Amino acid sequence: MSIHRSSSNEAIKHLVLIIGALIVILPFYVMLSYSMKSPREIETNTGGFFGAQAPMIDEYCVKLGKTPEECTTIPIIFNYTEAFKKAPLLRYLFNGVFVTLSIFLIQALISLPAAYALSKLRWLGRDTVFALVLFSLLIPVHAIALPLYIMLAKVGLVNTYAALIVPWTISVFGIFLMRQFFRTVPDDLIDAARLDGMTEYSIVWRVMLPTAIPALLAFAIFSVVAHWNDYFWPRVVITGNRDLFTPPLGLREFKGDADGSAWGPMMATATIIVTPLIVAFLLAQKKFVEGITLTGMK
Template sequence: MQAKQYIGESWKHGILIIGAILVLLPFYMMVSMSLKSQQEIQSISGGLIGAQEVQTFPVCVKTGYSEETCTTKPYIYNYWFAFEKAPIPRYLMNGVIVTLSIFIIQVLVALPCAYALAKLRFYGREFVFSMVLFCLLIPVHGIALPLYVMLAQAGLVDTYSALILPWTISVFGIFLMRQFFMTVPDELIDAARMDGMGEYSIVWKVMLPTAIPALLAFAIFSVVAHWNDYFWPRMVITGNRDLFTPPLGIREFRGGIDSDEFGPMMASIVTVTVPLIVAFIIAQKRFIEGITLTGMK
């Protein structure tokens, strides 16, 4: 019996390890290419990190840097040159600005709405809620084009507003918070009213603290989605590099260096991908919970 269990366990691990290798393959390729020199990449040699020989990089010299600056180890060169070629910190900053503003405005809008829908009695509440439910069905990508036309008419293409505005009203956020607020006992709110609190301060001082877990899940959902979003920025940002979000930066990098050098390109890609992955690995329980909670409604 014991032996049989071991065999069962090992073939399961076998399958899972093969799966894991397949899943990790592009990550391996990405990191490896960001560390190796162009010759090593082209001859597919050097394993994960390459030989790391000090050498002079011709593309770098051609760009106009002195020979001294251009003579270094491949991994240093790749990352240094990536940052030299494109304003990567700027792209990351844009990513942070956009995702954070989206999230904050989403919360500012969703919390009062959800509170009203869950706890206040007003004429047409059922109708409004059914509207929210209907809006949940509309695919975000589907209305991208009309949204784009509206923004173009308003002259907002190529601005931060174009990146942020369409996402500020999260129907999904309203729905999620409403479901959560339904579970908060009415007595709590009545007590707050007795104490003389206004409806708005009830939302921020009473409801908000109880909603932290749901809010955290929603935060993860929102930030991940908008940090990684490529479609929308690609539509509304046409040429202004100062507004590029990280995915747009990657795209530009790929177009720019394509034929010359792959190392710095991969270095920039790694830099952009790393923040979320590190955050995920540190707080993976929360991430997976957050994504499943928001997923399962």
């Protein structure tokens, strides 16, 4: 009796969770499906998930004077090639990688020494500096976007890579996190390094950094996910210069001038932007969950 009841309980739980999962997956389904369908299939809501993949003629290609045979293609190939042809998507992807990696590297370069000084050295003013770090954790950078934008405009940096990167170079959260981690590193290790004649700078990079790899990796995931997906800040500081567009900006511009026939390529672009992180997440779930929920360790 009780076994019977608990298994029907279990079934109800699964039912609820499956309905939830379907709603969660819905936009992913739409995105992937549209990225494979022909314009007609999208407009009439036919073709199932994959579309019929019936041969279609690229009308723009015909207008260029080529024969219809040369211009015949199938929707999935049309959509994905169009995504790269309509806009310099490769350039956007490169910008995304460049900006995201630069931000993380500079954040690490700045926070590790500071975290070391705050956790392992005794000096006058340490408590004051740490109090400032704690206070700064309160400030969301997006909220001060306007004054930052004014400052960047005043020094002529709007529409540069610097504008995309500089406001994120200081991660008080990174300092805080690494400090907490460094506190667990035994002092003996540092004393031994000093006896070997290492300077404090080389201790940071050759003793502390190697012990901090797991924490740093989690922080890297946290930082990279946030900045690859960020739309607000690039939208503020990049105005119209396509060469500096990050992937979300490129997608937004695509949407701005998309008509019915471009929906497939647009969703192909969206798929290309979303896929790298999703795949990385599926491959290293534990690390990702750890990294993204880092903020929960406070």
